[in-house]
Amino acid sequence: MTLKQTKPKGDEYLLEVSDLQKYYPIQRGVFRSTVGYVRAVDGVSFKVKTGETLGLVGESGCGKTTTGRCIIQLEKPTGGQIFFNKDGDKMPVTASTIKSLRRDMQFIFQDPYSSLNPRMTVERIVAEPLVTHGVKNKTELRERVVELLSAVGLSGDHLSRFPHEFSGGQRQRVGIARALALNPKLVICDEPVSALDVSVQAQVINLLQDLQEQYGLTYLFVAHDLSVVYHVCNRVAVMYLGRIVELTDVDELFANPKHPYTEALFSAIPIPDPDNQLEQIILEGDVPSPSDPPSGCNFHPRCRYAQSICRQELPRLVATKENTHHLVACHFAEELSLRGIKIA
């Protein structure tokens, strides 16, 4: 993979998420009484700097996609606050404000096929957000669509084609062109390459990075492939069972992980160098149910370093003593010496 990391432009925050929660009620019986909740997102807080790429990673079901969907109001959050920096004004992102923020916040879906209407031509798919936002002039619309297609490596020849006539990589390019139609500032990329062949993943990632440079975009990059995250992100938040357990700069995270779950994720990354292999840490048992999370630290039933306090007290996400930009939720973050990983 030939990939290049881009750098954030400054220290201004474009997005702030504070104590975000998304609980799904569990209903049973004839009267559909609520007997509990699935805590898909359970108190997530982070900020995204203008121009940076923040990765949200973790196993399937950890709440990373739900977090992205709540931010853009595709799911209604149960609690917490989301703020978007609109030209210097900190605007709350809610169901009632999202319409006015839609131009600035866009979403790229994981599966480019199911996210594109199979009955619409590429021209209509890419033009739809423009039409919704009041662009009516047909010449202007076509010029803008051709410009967007060219920005993502497609051409005017593709205007009249339908999604099924494209490869997976081309379909994702159409999805990206559509997401860029309104000149957004923030793009939430939900596993944008995981449904693609390995051979085209690097092309699409390079395209996203070129577009970030060209249009000054900020990305929230939801992913489970840590080697992709290493090459794409400036900072990374690791999620487990609806909470962030570690958040720091990407180089620091990979060289110096402080949470046992992060160490276990790293040990599962295949490294092509036989002299640089890590012993794989097998996580015992399944991910616990978010409807009945374990007491204390949610990770304790699977943690090889767990002690009695871990079963009783929930560790808070706090900065380590040596690095105020390295946040960890583990009672023993200062004492444990965990193994990082080198990725070529």
Ligand code: SF4
């Ligand atoms: Fe493991 Fe305890 Fe740290 Fe949780 S708090 S990650 S159980 S050592």
